[in-house]
Amino acid sequence: MPSFQTSPGTRDILPPDAARWREFNAIFADTVEAAGYGCIIPPMFEDAAVFHRIGEATDVVSKEMYDFQDKGGRHVSLRPEQTASVCRAYAQHRPTTPWKVWYTGPNFRYEKAQAGRYRQFDQVGIEALGVYDSALDVEVIALAWKFYQRLGLLNVQLFINSLGDDGDRERYVEALRNYFLSHADALTPEACQTLNKNPLRVLDSKRQGDAEIIAGAPKITEFLSDSARQHFEEVLEGLRVLGIPFTQNEHLVRGLDYYRRTTFEFVSTALESAQNAVGGGGRYDGLVKDLGGPDTPGIGFALGLDRTLLACDAEGVFGAPSSSVDVFVVDVVDGTYALSVTSELQDAGYSADRAFDARSMKAQMKSADRSGARFAIIIAQDEVARGSYTIRDMTSAQQQLVAKGDLVEFLTRNLGARTPRRHPS
């Protein structure tokens, strides 16, 4: 056993998996930037009070916060999500609206790890602030849907619900509380505890014993104001226009207290583990105001990177990219030729690797094979004397001599032209 290993709920993402993560983020960025969302990078920790706005009664705040006092006595917390940070950023910088941003990065929750759940977990997401229009709800949901499609996921189901406005939500919660209290003897003890903290979340119970009572509970739809109801209808109609299939679920309440009106969740039906929600989001029209900013509507979603990749595995799509270099330089002279040839080829835009420690030609060829390189460039005394290097095509095993000054031209002919990525001047 090694002396040190990763802390519980954290892990190393090694190659080639990390390359897969990068690809995941790149596809996400392409998808949402095409709709006008700009990248935002909020800090990984901030004043714990920012996150308390998520809701004191939520598990995320009451028992999962990674909070501590810093050396200056400030009470800070590692972010458990990024929505609150984005709203804090909006209140702090007051950008013009609509303000549409996207993010990626790790979040932290002190939970016990299990399949698809970690203490440090990555999410990608978008937030759009300053717009009440239901068309924005549709755009946000559609972008998540589009992204899943681009990954190749087929077995993702969209559940959607409306929690109404502030007043609707309060009246509904009250009605639920009364209903559940009158049936408290038939509920599981766990559900009764939840009832004390937040009656809404009793609806979320997966326990068999609660199913019957929940089925008879009042429906949110009966409490929606006319404007909230109309807004919701418009969202559903927009989804139909785009041909995005959805299932209305009146029990979808989600665990964060700031949600208003539209809430939605993406569930992978390919996942057999308990954590099968791969993404979720909704409107949070009061959150910016709660954080001391102007009364500003907002909507967004977050997708769990780890879970979405688990879903990809379950469906056999979006595998880790195969990593390979263009050429592998085998130098059995003294290693200095490999040094300059790899450098020269890299400057020309080709990826080139080599072996170290003056290993035998056989050993170097083995490394060349493992590197996945299409060509091995072999340099021994003979080649040095001739000023031409042996190039071996690793797939056909054909070899030929190429003058050392013609290497780039040879690769251009066989692999296509390349130029290294540079910052445009």
Next chain:
RNA sequence: GUGGGCGUAGCUCAGUUGGUUAGAGCGCCAGGUUGUGGUCCUGGAGGUCGGGGGUUCGAGACCCCUCGUUCACCCCA
């Protein structure tokens, strides 16, 4: 936080009712007429059996504690 399963080589795992120097496959390294990979053959390196305590003449096997991991609950992505 609660409950169940599991910790033996880098990886996947064997290891008989407790009994000598703990094994295999894969991977890695080195050889197989010294200029050549992917197949094959031979050899080699690599383990304080998660850690600590206990029972015993003797523990990788049994007991306790602990740490880690995994699955589930709770909750969430």
